[in-house]
Amino acid sequence: MWQWVKNLWVSSCPRISPIRDVDSSPVTLRSNRPRTLPLSYRLLDGLDTLPPVVFLHGLFSNKNIFQAEAEALALETGRKVLTVDARNHGESPHSPDCSYEAMSADLQVLLSKLGLTPCVLIGHSMxxxxxxxxxxxxxxxxxxxVSVDISPLVAKDMPNIFKIIPAMKSANIPGNLSHSQVSKIFDEHLKPFVKDSSIRQYLFNSLVQTNGQYVWKVNAENLWQQKEQFLDKLQIQGVYPGPTLFLTNHNSPFVPSSHYPKIKLLFPEARFQTIPDAGHIIHIKKPQEFMDSILNFLS
Structure with missing residues (x-):
């Protein structure tokens, strides 16, 4: 059933308009917390009796990357499902503060305003x-x-994902082409820099048509300047005692098995599931296995 929904969505493009946070001014949670920004989001309605599901995209992406999965999950479980653009991504505002603390603060304000807590958080990479x-x-x-192919710690051999920024910024694609033509041109442009086709497909998701040309809807300059924050370990003390799933690719450089003992200290109920040959973008390369894992975890 979920694959049918995904195919329908891909062929007809998203039909659900973003429901934006109407307050356009930054909000401060507390004086010693980061200034928060009003995030762009889509909310699919569902039952109030079940915890809602919130999808958080990875670096260089946006909320659309999970739209097919969100629609399928809402259909199969009856839950409310939220997809969100992080700051400096998609249609959300830009800010020089790219820290995880700031992104968490943004999300806390949004969830509170929408009344979506406690919720199921599903986040890929960033x-x-x-x-x-x-x-x-x-x-x-x-x-x-649910953490999708990322650890709270630092992997020593983590790939340098920021090397794709120059390649993305150098893409020059006219806006008068069909979707399939743009996809083909973009894919050929990125091939010399990005060998994995699933990652090229992932990056294509952030191309948008603006003023007669396709542009990359990511604040690459700020992200580049603060790239060390994205690769560093989470700078926080605490324990999350709830059910936790670390969903990873087999032999993932982002979640090496050497991290498991320290992860269990932060997330004592954590369990680990690997999907063979899934790459880093699991939900693109192995969509059915990804959805099966999420549905099993929720049940």
Missing amino acids: GGKTAMMLALQKPELVDRL
Whole structure:
């Protein structure tokens, strides 16, 4: 059923308009906390009796990357499902503060305004670290936690994902082409720099048509300047005692098995599941296995 929904969504493009946070001014949680920004989001309605699900995208992406999964999950479980653009990504505002603490603070304000706590947080890569930060800061806001191919620690051989910024910024694609033409041109442009086709597909998600040309909707300059923050371990003390799933690729450089004991100290109920040949973008390369894992964890 979920694969049918995904195919329908891909062929017809998203039909659900973003429901934006109407307050356009930054909000401060407390004087010693980061200034928060109003995030762009989509909310699919569902039952109030079940904890809602919140998808958090990875670095260089946006909320659309999880839209097919969100629609399928809402259909199959009846839950409310939220997809969100992180600051400096998609349609959310930009800020020089790219810290995980700031992104967690943004999300806390949004969840509170929408009345979506406690919720199930599902975060990929950067989104996974944001989800872990929030769960460690405010465990009462999180019913369950899923981290997709990312650890709260630093992997020594983690790939340098920031090397793709020059390649993305150099893409020059006219806006008068069809979706399939743009996809083909973009894929050919990135091939010399990004060998994994699933990662190229992931990056294509952030191209948008603006003023007659396709542009990359990511604040690359700020992200580049603070790139060390994205690769560093989470700078927080705390424990999240709720059910936690670390969903990883087999032999993932982002979540090496050497991290497992320290992860269990932060997330004592953590369990680890690997999906063979899934790459870092598990939800693109192995979509059915990804959804099966999420549904099993929720049940």
